[in-house]
Amino acid sequence: MSTAGEQFLRKAAEKSVDLEHRKLIRNAIDHYSGSVGRGRARFLDWEEARQRSHEIKWEAINHLDRYLLEFEQKVKDRGGHVFWAETSEDARKYIADLATRQSVRRVVKSKSMVTEEIHLNPALEKLGIEVFETDLGEFIVQLRNEPPYHIVTPAMHLTRSDIAALFKEKLGNIDTDDPPHLVAAARVALRKAFFSAEMGITGANFLVADSGMIALTSNEGNARLCSSIPRIHVAIAGIEKVIPRTEDLAVLWPVLATAGTGQPITCYNTLIGGPRGPNEIDGPEEFHVVLLDNGRSDLLADAEQREVLNCIRCGACLNVCPVYRTVGGHTYGTTYQGPIGSVLTPHLRGIKEFQHLSSASSLCGACTETCPVKIDLHHHLLHNRRNAVETRNRSRLERMGFKLWRWIMLGPQRFALLGAMARSGLRAINGLGLAGTVLDPARSWTKDRAPLRVPSKSFRALWQEQETTQGKEQDGAD
Amino acid sequence: MGPTENPGRERILARMRQALTVPSAKHWASGERKLIFSPINDPLERFQKECMENNTECLVTPDPKASAATIAGVLASLPPGEVFVQDSRQLREMASAWPYGHTFRWSLEGRPGEASQATITKAEALVAATGSVLVSAACGGRGASVVAPVHIVVAGIDQLVPNLESAFAHQRERGTISQNSFLCLITGSSRTADIEKVLVMGAHGPRRLVVVLSLHSE
């Protein structure tokens, strides 16, 4: 297994037995499930909404070059700049160079998974720039110096007293662990940053081709402040975020909100096109959009899995995934976690290193059932597994094992004989009380479960006996 | 940015074009479109109901004069300080009804101060389906609807549209989308549930959103 795979197994083993963690996540998810149930009920036809969203993304992704070019032209017409970044490094360099050229000392950021993906913050901090995460959850994990736990709720794994202690240490002046008090403390602390930063960096939930605008969704208002007050606004997004028309948002905004948090619609849905206009009172002097490829065009080339680019980063698949709920967001060790992360990461970062993510699933299908843009997620996990085998990225032992399995199963007598032998062996092991020990061939099952119940006779043997008995009875009757 | 300064651009485009020479399957039959949202029979009733649920204070008045008085009442409940107002003819007229004790900063003078107690703006539209307010840069600028703890929106019933689809269609016709660098669909007061999923009202944006809606113009 790869290093990343071994790390995953280690962290998963720790978290799998952590019952406190399981309870915390369960509570957060139950809350979410209730909200989403109510949210879906507000639609006349939620399934139709999913289908429509899927079709909008299908159109966009399957004509990606066309819509991106339209978007680029419209952004430039409005006075903005567009930079196409092939790699994380290209994106980091563009933003860092811009910050240096413009003498930026302070940056305010709203939540953007893409900025995590390209590891932007350390690159800016190395230049002596102070970077403030302004989304409350991101602000919290930034203070703790850890990555976000969940793509929508970054601090899901922390209790209010954890956060109160953290704020007391870093901000001072904290009396209670009451959430409104903590939120107010964060607001005060970040206010100074908003009004003194030279650059605001945001992601974009959608890139709207026909109007040359980015769409930004937020509940807190921090993304709006990041894109209103500093004199430079940089928006960075994956190339797959483009949608054809502004009207598509009439479906996508409610769908994103419902799947993401159960709300009918998020508090602030902002459209930004360009720097401040000539007759406008305020707004940034410069507007830059960075379009990130970083492996997405390779995924585009995979016609079977191209639809994975439909993802609108709502986080719903994480919430319904029983694996995510068991191991939590930090175990994955990647920017994107849960089902979408497990499907996407092998494509973006290599199947050799990250195939274990696609194997660490029971393929229950809850993700596919819930995805608002109808990505066949669990099926693509299976495709990744097949791809890993076909590119010879599996262990020799495993490959031999399945060749043996095929040979056995192609011969019913072989199967019956070897099955009987295996059962005898297991019954002997169990009888000697060695189940679960290193001498137990079924140890990979029995180390975490009770010993297997092993019958003395197979179905085919018992059926044969029945037939023979009945045959004898009939002969006797005749 | 010219191609020499962004060589990645051509390479990305080339890769995409190559990728898309192989089509991906469409797993659905084009059929008749089903309705996603329930039709709205009474937009005003729906707007008011949604406002109650999303924590928007919706104050309905008979006419603009009454709206002015209502706003005066809201301002009176605020601590003294600067109130930022969108510079429009209608709001200038209403201002004569507003009490002293607040300093009014008009948008002509620039964006709202950090310490503004409230902002007063018009809107481009009100959306019944979600109980939302659509503002643009022309409604006092980007900061006007997010910087202060209280945001008051002055609107008329003719601005109320049933749903998002009609809002976009209408605004596109009026040129709002092409003529503004900023639009925002605001639904309720700012909030966060990042701490233990407990919903807290008032994060970085306003804590209170007040819509003063007059049923008749003049």
Add this chain to the structure above:
Amino acid sequence: MSGEKSKQIAMFIPCFVDQMSPEVGLDMARVLRRIGYYPEFRKEQTCCGQPGFNTGYWNEARPLAERFVHVFRSAEIVVCPSASCTTMVRNFYSELLADSALRAEAVELGRRVFEFSEFLIKVAAVTDVGAAFPHRVTYHDSCHGLRELHLKHEPRELLRYVRGIELVEMPHVEDCCGFGGTFATKFSMISAAMGDTKAGNAESSGAEYVTSTDPSCLMQIDGILRRRNSGMRIIHLASILAQTEAPGAPGNVASSHGMTP
């Protein structure tokens, strides 16, 4: 008699049921006979190929799928006491055999393969199979049964008609039990934790037995329940339906075919 549909049923006994849970197959046959069908067992069958397919070994699974088509091609109806194996044949053979000459035949065969509860309700049109099982029971929705075959009320409908049964629902019943094929051994601790969550939910229903359409789910849940020293026991849906009021009748839970842990 002319025009009456044949009552011959070919049984598809999954490889691990054959070797590890033979009573499930025998109980299914018992019920089929009781309602007037003639189950037959084609002993050429071995495995549908799912373990290899799910682990990504499609080249190894493909010949098994083709063999399955050969074995069952002449059967009018095939019934299987496992939703996951039924799913493999009905929902996934077309993809696995996409380039095979047997693809069209496999798709056709898939339409004639049924999971056991599905067969009873939708084909045999029977809800009352004359069963008796006076115990409190909770039903676990297997992922394949629920999301691939869309079975939700069929098994419950059959259970409702069982005399003396008290059916209770567990919380989070649609959550995966954690089996997932080779996932159970490759990521055993995650699988066991998921099973632990499922076992806890099952126990909280207060039931004595947990049942399902899938012997693989039950094997997982059983392994966890016994590890937790739980008083709760597993029993396959077919085994409940095979129980009758006659005491000591074959198929009653008391006779357990020489099973030892």
